[in-house]
Amino acid sequence: MMQEYGVKPWVKVFPRKHTDFGEWYRKVLFDADVLDQRFPLKGCNVWKGYGTKIMDNIMNILEDLLDESDHEKTYFPLLIPEDVFSKESKHLKGFEDQVFWVNKAGANELTKKLVVRPTSETAMYQMFPLWVRSHADLPIRVYQTVSVFRYETRSTKPLIRDREIWPFNEAHTLHATPDEAEEQVKIGVEIYRELFRRLALPYLLVRKPTWELFPGAVMCFEFYTMMPDGKLLETGSVNNLGQSFSKVFDITFEKEDGTRDHAYQTCYGQSERLLASVIAIHSDDHGLVLPSSIAPIQAVIVPISYTGDAEKVTDYVATVEKRLQEGGFRVTLDSSAMTPGEKYYHWERKGVPIRVEVGPRETKKKIVTIVRRHTLQKREVPLEDLTSELKEALEEVDNDLLMWAEDQLRASINHITNLSEIQEGRILCAPFCGEERCRDIIEAASVEIIGLSLKENVAPTRCIACDNQATESVYIARTY
Amino acid sequence: MMQEYGVKPWVKVFPRKHTDFGEWYRKVLFDADVLDQRFPLKGCNVWKGYGTKIMDNIMNILEDLLDESDHEKTYFPLLIPEDVFSKESKHLKGFEDQVFWVNKAGANELTKKLVVRPTSETAMYQMFPLWVRSHADLPIRVYQTVSVFRYETRSTKPLIRDREIWPFNEAHTLHATPDEAEEQVKIGVEIYRELFRRLALPYLLVRKPTWELFPGAVMCFEFYTMMPDGKLLETGSVNNLGQSFSKVFDITFEKEDGTRDHAYQTCYGQSERLLASVIAIHSDDHGLVLPSSIAPIQAVIVPISYTGDAEKVTDYVATVEKRLQEGGFRVTLDSSAMTPGEKYYHWERKGVPIRVEVGPRETKKKIVTIVRRHTLQKREVPLEDLTSELKEALEEVDNDLLMWAEDQLRASINHITNLSEIQEGRILCAPFCGEERCRDIIEAASVEIIGLSLKENVAPTRCIACDNQATESVYIARTY
Secondary structure, eight states, rough: OGOOOSSHHHHHHHHOTTHHHHHHHHHHHHHTTTTTTTTSTOOOOOOHHHHHHHHHHHHHHHHHHHTTOEEEEEEESSSEEHHHTSHHHHHHHHHHHGGGEEEETTEEEEEEEEESSSHHHHHHHHHHHHHHBBBGOOEEEEOOOOEOOOOOOOOOOOTOOOOOEEEEEEEEEESSSHHHHHHHHHHHHHHHHHHHHTTTTTOEEOOOOOGGGGGSEEEEEEEEEEEEESSSEEEEEEEEEEEEHHHHHHHHHETTOEEEEEEEEEEEEEEEEEHHHHHHHHTTTTTTTTTTTTOOOEEEEEOOOOOTTHHHHHHHHHHHHHHHHHHHHOOEEEESSSOOOHHHHHHTTTTTTTEEEOHHHHHHHHHEEEEEETTTEEEEEEEGGHHHHHHHHHHHHHHHHHHHHHHHHHHTTOOOGGGGOTTTTTTEEEOOOHHHHHHHHTTTOOOEEEEOOOOOOSSSOOOOTTTTTTEEEEEEOOOO | OOEEEEEEEEHHHHHOTTTOOHHHHHHHHHHHSSSTTTTTSTTOOOOHHHHHHHHHHHHHHHHHHHTTOOOOOOBBOOOEHHHTSSSSSSHHHGGGGGGGGEEETTTTEEEEEEEEOOOSHHHHTTTHHOOBBBBGGOEEEEEEEEEEOOOOOOOBTTTTTTTEEEEEEEEEEEESHHHHHHHHHHHHHHHHHHHHHHHHHOOOOOOGGGGGGOTTTTTTEEEEETTTTTTTEEEEEEEETHHHHHHTOOOEEEEETTTTTOOOEEEEETTTTTHHHHHHHHBBTBBOOTTTTTTTTTTEEOOOTTTTTTHHHHHHHHHHHHHHTTOOOOOEEOOOOSHHHHHHHHHTTTTSSSEEEEEEHHHHHHHEEEEEETTTOOEEEEEGGGHHHHHHHHHHHHHHHHHHHHHHHHHHEEEEEEEGGOOOOOOOEEOOOOOHHHHHHHTTTTEEEEEEOOOOOOOSBBBBBOOBOOOEEEEEEEEO
16 A cells, blocks of 8 residues: 555645545545445444544533533433424424434334434423422533434535434523523533634634524524635534423423523534534645644654664653653554554544654654644654653644634635625625515525624624615625 | 431332332432433433433443453444345344334435344444455454444333433454454453442353354353342343354455455443442442442532531531542532431432531541441541541442442352252252253243353253253343
């Protein structure tokens, strides 16, 4: 396999990220052992060991943030009886075209069909009346990390549009007052902001327009990341559900004054799209690039030894490895039979943030050569400074990745004031009057109003579609 | 709720473990917030926060053991196309009465039906030919922790016989030689032995008789735990699959000598039954009892303060809490509005191994009173010895639980030499000739031959059914 490549083999064989995003993306996922997409069912992926570790690291960050803010991890069943699922009619309508149905078990036709969960509102909310009696039972904050299933008829794209979405993290909360629910929505948004920061992911945060709300929701904030082709990817949303579900599922409680009210609910979710965003945004034409927070291996040691020096180098490599392990890094020593060049290539494709080269020269000078994956820059570091330098290097990786990606996102946003300025491949921010008629005019240009800007002061300008007074700034883009 | 109970309220209201195991078991699970069994679909449970934490702790121990012995965590899809699932005819036959079928998606009848996985052999093994080319690709060791689904028509029992089994941990390995596969089976057995030790669970380990083998397996070891009613619960199995699946799925590789062979496979699994065993074996008429290894809270601090002393006690409680946190214990301070007695009752039901009582007397004497959940014994401990004493106390809990349960299991096994000695409610060990005819005679007494003893030397005795020369010792019992 290896001999067909030259010194920088990938340049010849790797599809280029910015000219062929789709092909590049699939190749990065496959070559780095993230996914195997050859499972014989469309939109259902096999997660390989390396990909599973990265995704687990991401979900562990999210679960820790939820645990720290008083959410309890739970687990609700996958199969939902039809009558439970169809209780909230708008919710049913929003999902009925895309759910998988279990009709048969063993040799029996089931009299009551079962839905394979596309999301867990109904499974959870029919339990809540059993848990909520009085205001003292509130708030309740639960979450689960599971698979959800959507029968996509459009073409699927791994981690972006799948039929089995794994993992899917959904949080659901219940409160005694609308203010508390609103406060919880803010907390949900803050949790996701922090999550994105730790993944070195910049995002566009918008309020969803009314016509785009999740079935049953009364208010929704949405996070978008920008793919290399300029299209936006919805990566997480935070919903204020008001009392729409609690009225349907009869989730009531006794207030302190003895009267009864329906609970106020919120829900928010994240998915495998977090990894899609990390990979699409940070990786390059050499393969995967990962922030140190989620890299399964933060540093790989590659020994370079020649006859004569072998023993000395091996001893020194052991010293280096021990230092790094004691320093608390996730470190691997590659003592395989591959040549150093092959090893470089192998670990670059897998996005290990730092390569530590140790050869006869390093051994003699009591140094190591560290190479940053994201810049491919080399630097010599004295052994005594190894752990502090490595710590710094990993922080630098994460900072660089976030900064570069932020610059890219910022540079892609254009403020426009006229319909004729709409152009593909860019994110546009425009004044808008809020009328659905004007939405249709804008969206006729095969772009989408993805949401309303959160900035409170809209300059006194005119709607780009009708020229009436604008009430909002909206973001316009193409999306996945 | 609380005022209806007296000093030892549970004695009045709790069903007794040894006279009414079924009712007692359900009540322990419910009262300790492990499960809510009111989900409107038989055999599908809602896992509450506390139960999820315990189960996560158990699965983390198992996953760590698998990771340490070179298994890679992966994830394979839930839905399996019918033609893949039915490829191994014995496997299909073993499961076809109990699988859930997806026939419809959105409004479309599916032309190819999908099976909701009852186990993942077929989903995984149809991928392996893509991963295995040469001996250098072997061994492969993967595992996943997922839900599996079995359409049980018998009555269900939470964590023991469910329709959604969550979590289910299944490991699957591939090897170049039968010897390596046999070696791997031993490793699988050792991993489970260590797991059981950490859960303070004694077990009976047997080799499964041929007629009881998992569909497709050629050799199987099985772990059984003993429930309080004397029945055995199968809790984990380790299978040598030989080449039966690799021949069906065409998993071949090139050997070092250039010839080709089919891979040799093993698989082994564990499930929620681990928690069923922990709870059923260790808990008592006061509620849950947990070994410290999996207790979400290892010690709960209960402050006991009276007017006048309140401030001093509060300060001292903070000191105690800080010490325990710094000692690395999972500790909780219960500063709720409940009375100390109510708190005792609450945390006893939840099986917190150690209660730390801190009142005016403790504050004055710079001591704490620690109470072991499993014995309810009290002991005073000087503040300066707190962390070492607590560490010791937790070890004592785990050792006691294991020892007590081992004694119970040992005392329940009777060695018999005659059919007339068969009796319910005990585990019997008897000489056996291996003939199916004799099996039928034995099992006519509504007991089951659960497996063959692993002890190599069978005394020269006669089969209890036919009086011919015995070749094996078999264990006979009733099972769940």
